Amino acid sequence: MNKNDELRSSSQIPLKIENNESIKKLKEKIEELEFQKDFQQDITTDMQLITGVDMSKKALRKTVAKEIEQKKRQRIK
Numbered sequence: 327m328n329k330n331d332e333l334r335s336s337s338q339i340p341l342k343i344e345n346n347e348s349i350k351k352l353k354e355k356i357e358e359l360e361f362q363k364d365f366q367q368d369i370t371t372d373m374q375l376i377t378g379v380d381m382s383k384k385a386l387r388k389t390v391a392k393e394i395e396q397k398k399r400q401r402i403k
Contacts, residue, residue: 371397
């Protein structure tokens with residue numbers, strides 16, 4: 327390893343640390359958002375089962391409505 331390689335390598339270390347920290351923070355945020363999504367879907371599912379009114383198909387995106395429908399089926403079993 328020559329001196330230029332050493333300098334280049336040592337200057338990249340802080341970038342790697344910053345990237346790792348950013349990735350860790352993003353993963354934590356993703357987990358938090360997934361929990362919130364699941365919690366909201368659980369509440370929506372409960373309300374639909376209690377009231378008998380299914381508004382998710384009309385009011386929500388198809389993918390979210392499908393996930394709520396699956397949760398309803400699992401709870402009915």
